[in-house]
Amino acid sequence: MQTRGIEMSQLYTLIRDSTNLTEVQAKILDHEQVALQFAADISKNQVYLCAKGKNSDISVILLAVRPSYTHSQTFFKAGDTFLRDELSIVENVFSTGRKVAGRMELDQGRKVAVTGYPIVDNAGVPFAVVCFVSSSLDQQQVLTDTGSLALQVPFDGKDYYGIRPQDGVIILDSLGRIIYSNDMANDLYMVLDKEAVESQEIIGHTIVRFPLVDEVMKTGRPVFGDEVSENMTLSAWGLPIISGGKVTRTVLILTDVTAIREKEKQILVKDSVIKEIHHRVKNSLNTIAGMLRMQARRAKDPDTKDALKRSVNRILGISQIHDILASQSGGQIDMDVLLDRICKLSVDSLTFCPVRVVREKGSDPLIVDSEKAVPLAIAANELIHNAIDHGFNGMDKGILIVGTSLDEEKLHVYIKNNGHPLSPEVKDMNSSGLGLQIVRNLVEIELKGSFELRNDGEFVTADIYCSRALMGA
Known part of the structure; x- marks a missing residue:
């Protein structure tokens, strides 16, 4: 279906060029466009909006809509014109002001x-x-009547549920009695109403066990919800048809979502298990860090103390990552949220001078696969620690810039600091320290990306580039 803006433009142009309708009348027709699609879907008919042309002997098709679940062409199209005799039913409606079949x-x-x-x-x-036009000569008037009544109600596009062939459709009167039910709805409803099962006929029955229907009739507003019966879960959507300020009919759409809801439950269980694993890994890492702290306090050699301290910081950094992952849901992680936490925790725990953190983010969220988020976060964490430990060592203050960006092919994470420039030895990755070796291995082996460390003006810049497709971004 075309967008509302395009339809409005085409409809207004056609009305202006082909009819004598007033501005108010044109607006009435414009407000009915979303409801017109619903009318086509619920009636299973092609629906046409017609008006008299500038010449009153001519009828003009202003809008042509087919059911959204079909792919056939409409019999007529917007802009088609007919003589009075060719569309005699339209002329009879104008003459009598009543429904004509x-x-x-x-x-x-x-x-x-x-x-x-x-x-x-x-x-x-x-x-x-x-006009409701059906290729079948046995047109069901209850459906066309309902479709016509729907056109009289202001219809918000966000409230519209696109009806599909596999959906069960039930139409209720003002007392909640079933006046129409398609074959799919018959099968689904009999799961809920045992009396209907015994009689094998639900037309005329007052619908049971549906608080959703009571809410629709009470509020006069569309309502969505699930109905669970024994081992079946039905997704239900109720739409009120209002006339004279009262709900005169209710359209109820039922869909069997048992398998979908079961899969959602499995995903929730899996997500909970993964969160618990991250939580336990965090606790284990904290325990290990505590043991290393004790060993560092007892160590007498300064180099040993320093190595143990770096190991503690590295382990705590990884622990922080698992703590963050334990609080996020699903198979994808917002990398910017992860980096925000890493920056804050690292600066709070490691810095010995004031450090201003600048976070640079792209216009779109940086969402990556959770399995790839861990090595990427560990690499970024290592580079942030490296910038704080070495870049700002002995300085009065510093600037740390942590940024992310995306293009069509690459994901880019960069860490900059205005601390001490790189020495020639550090530029040589093969002879650099353990931290940079860890980063290079994670990026090049785990993430199949590239890593570069360089002096860039007053900043030392570390760049990580990864394939966007591989990262699931």
């Missing part, structure tokens, strides 16, 4: 069923006709 023969000699309903303005004057 009949048949029409197409050019190919094929007959179709047509039911026309008047559309009236605020003065009660018919100024347009909505």
